[in-house]
Amino acid sequence: MSKNTVKPALTPKPGKRARRRVENTQFDAFARRILRAYARRIADGDVEALGALAALTAEVDAVCRLAVAGLRQAPYGYSWSEIADRLGVSRQAAQMRYGDTTDRGAIDRRLLEAGLGVSVATLVRVFADHHPGSPAASRCPGCGFRYPDGVLDCPTNATVRPLLLRRRGEDREAVALLTPDQFADLCKPITTRLRAAVRQAALPSPCPDRVPTLFDHAGKDTTR
Template sequence: MNKNTVRSALTPKPPIRRAGRVVETSEFDAFVRRILRAYARRVAAGDVEALRSLSQLSSEVDAMCRLAVAGLRQPPYSYSWSEIADRLGVTKQTAHERYGERSGRGSLDRRLLEAGLSVSVATLVQVFADHHPGSPASSVCPGCGYRYPDQVLDCPTNATVRPLLLKRRGEDRKAVARLNPVQFEDLHKANAHKVTRAARGKTEPATPAFRASSLFDLAGKDAQ
């Protein structure tokens, strides 16, 4: 067939392949943040039923972080736990317990097991801070990945550490002072009802104590 007899207008042309646009990670980050802010504005505009779904996104983000860490730990990258912990701003042990194998999640912090009865207040403070749920509280422990049941915001580690640290807080006040205000207040919440009752007792009229009119009048009959 003569090339001059081919009608170019009726002949389909091969599609033009355009080079794929490279999207930087920072652009993904900015996009996700915009979506989250828009989502929050929609809920704040009166969509109370969506509040639960919004709050549950934290667990989704945590799961995606675990997936990302798992990828970074594998070849050809093979990043160490120290390198990952440095980027997360946590200790190596905290990073390993939170993003390591699922079998270790929710177990007692190794620092407690290694120290035993000789654990210091400074160690208790650091463990308590690493496993604190934060404010607003996360759906899983930031230290070990323990998923909190309803109405519970202590993982097994902090359930163990809290009473010990509260009891021994006076032994090392400088170490306790390293807790942030939210952590410090949460540590003392166990004594809140006691303080409230003590303060209430100062304002309420005290009930007069029973006094017998004589040594043998134990029922107070003589006073009547």
């Protein structure tokens, strides 16, 4: 029997395919197609899903915060002017909306390190650490952010809340670690949060300290 002279390095393993790189422009087009299809399904008579569609604006805001925070960190270090140019707004507007530790209050480092791959367990721990408590304190116990009138979310929990609401069913054991007060606050009725979010989407932020209202776009679910 002749010796096998095939070089393994030049022969792909059976069943193993080369990883296909997908550009962000393709992701963008795919996401837009999904949203348009979602809107068409609701327009076909599913009025109950309208609130969930409108609530996606809060989650988009939350992931934009994480994306901007990542772009601001090493090794990228993009300036506020560069970020504002891509957003089509002024540097001051971008800094006011997505500002980090020195600009609007601390974004928890656990979120910055995990990025968009953050786990539900981490979201739960961060939410609990930055929860204002009951009765609410005047400052966030996790980062020291002073709450403006009528606002009880620091920038960190403003980012965490919509993500945890949407993904809470992925790890019910982790969510069960929240106290009853924390879980009740997380699952406030959608109607209250939806009205506030719609008003906020229609109007510009009135001041630098204004934190976007976030709400449960998946509906009311108090099971663990």
